[in-house]
Amino acid sequence: MKALVYHGPGQRGWDTVDDPTILDPTDAVVRIDTSTICGTDLHILKGDVPETTPGTVLGHEAVGTVQEVGAGVSTVAPGDRVLMSCVSSCGRCRYCKEARYGQCLGGGGWIFGHLINGLQAEYARVPFADNSVYKVPEQLTDEQVLFLADILPTSFEVGVLNGMVSPGDTVAIVGAGPIGLAAILTARLYTPGRIVAIDLADSRLQSARRFGADTTINNGSEDAVARVMELTDGLGADVAFEAVGVPQTFELAAELIRPGGRVANIGVHGQSAQLHLEKLWIRDVTITTGLVDTFSIPQLMRLISSGRLDPSLFATHRFALGDTMSAYDTFADAANTNALKVVLQGANANSPTAEAERTAVVA
Numbered sequence: 286m287k288a289l290v291y292h293g294p295g296q297r298g299w300d301t302v303d304d305p306t307i308l309d310p311t312d313a314v315v316r317i318d319t320s321t322i323c324g325t326d327l328h329i330l331k332g333d334v335p336e337t338t339p340g341t342v343l344g345h346e347a348v349g350t351v352q353e354v355g356a357g358v359s360t361v362a363p364g365d366r367v368l369m370s371c372v373s374s375c376g377r378c379r380y381c382k383e384a385r386y387g388q389c390l391g392g393g394g395w396i397f398g399h400l401i402n403g404l405q406a407e408y409a410r411v412p413f414a415d416n417s418v419y420k421v422p423e424q425l426t427d428e429q430v431l432f433l434a435d436i437l438p439t440s441f442e443v444g445v446l447n448g449m450v451s452p453g454d455t456v457a458i459v460g461a462g463p464i465g466l467a468a469i470l471t472a473r474l475y476t477p478g479r480i481v482a483i484d485l486a487d488s489r490l491q492s493a494r495r496f497g498a499d500t501t502i503n504n505g506s507e508d509a510v511a512r513v514m515e516l517t518d519g520l521g522a523d524v525a526f527e528a529v530g531v532p533q534t535f536e537l538a539a540e541l542i543r544p545g546g547r548v549a550n551i552g553v554h555g556q557s558a559q560l561h562l563e564k565l566w567i568r569d570v571t572i573t574t575g576l577v578d579t580f581s582i583p584q585l586m587r588l589i590s591s592g593r594l595d596p597s598l599f600a601t602h603r604f605a606l607g608d609t610m611s612a613y614d615t616f617a618d619a620a621n622t623n624a625l626k627v628v629l630q631g632a633n634a635n636s637p638t639a640e641a642e643r644t645a646v647v648a
């Protein structure tokens with residue numbers, strides 16, 4: 286089969302590799318119909334994730350069709366269309382029993398395209414299939430559920446739920462990339478009073494308005510703290526999300542918060558940030574961090590089914606799975622291409638307009 290293989294920092298190829306097979310009785314082999322690329326894949330390609338070794342197939346977000354299951358799999362069968370979560374769950378360890386699958390001790394957690402071969406490929410071996418894949422309702426297209434593999438549950442669980450967004454809240458979101466935009470979509474489920482998006486790029490702020498931000502602030506040209514104070518009678522935001530993953534944005538989120546408010550860190554950090562405990566302790570501020578567990582996938586999928594949540598806005602570019610190399614170029618150059626998520630479509634992608642749109646993008 287063909288797959289996107291990591292060959293060490295800065296190097297990737299669309300290579301012919303061995304077809305995956307069942308190794309453990311709890312495995313399934315799935316044909317990948319629709320996949321996508323994540324900012325984390327770009328971090329791996331930069332060499333920021335040393336646990337990922339050269340030769341690994343990348344990708345941790347996909348929808349596919351089960352081809353084969355091991356003897357220990359009983360809830361999915363060949364022919365089922367399934368969403369694969371970025372986080373796998375052994376279903377047996379202490380953390381899995383608490384629905385904290387991201388911390389799985391039994392060989393799960395974030396493994397796809399990280400510790401084992403991933404999902405930017407024609408086929409994939411999927412461990413712990415009973416606990417780690419979700420059947421897709423027939424009326425939904427691959428693309429409608431694809432972003433449930435990672436960015437929607439990440440922003441919902443680590444942002445909205447950890448930050449305890451409540452009706453009427455002023456929610457400030459620092460960073461309007463895909464994760465910040467997903468935080469806007471999922472925060473809206475709780476009817477906040479106002480959503481404020483903060484970013485350095487006007488194009489991303491434009492997307493933020495499209496996703497439902499009420500106020501946008503370019504903190505390259507405006508004082509974000511002063512604007513948020515002005516909007517909140519000098520108190521600050523009820524909830525602030527950090528959705529970038531650099532020290533400055535975390536420190537800004539902590540400055541935006543009102544006494545008694547909540548800072549929810551969603552970004553993936555590689556460096557230490559300043560924690561101004563001397564200013565925060567007396568203000569009753571709560572700070573949360575987290576890795577996604579994806580326990581909310583079934584709940585979010587029901588919202589998509591009933592038309593209350595529509596993540597299809599994320600799909601800005603579509604490529605045939607065989608063009609994954611060009612899709613990476615487009616995604617990595619988001620500043621110029623305005624790519625949010627690039628959709629990779631296999632020959633069997635379940636999207637009624639897949640072929641027409643693919644042609645349109647190419648034209």
Ligand SMILES: [Zn+2]
Nearest residue numbers: 323324325435
């Ligand atoms: Zn991801």
Ligand SMILES: [Zn+2]
Nearest residue numbers: 375378381389
């Ligand atoms: Zn586990």
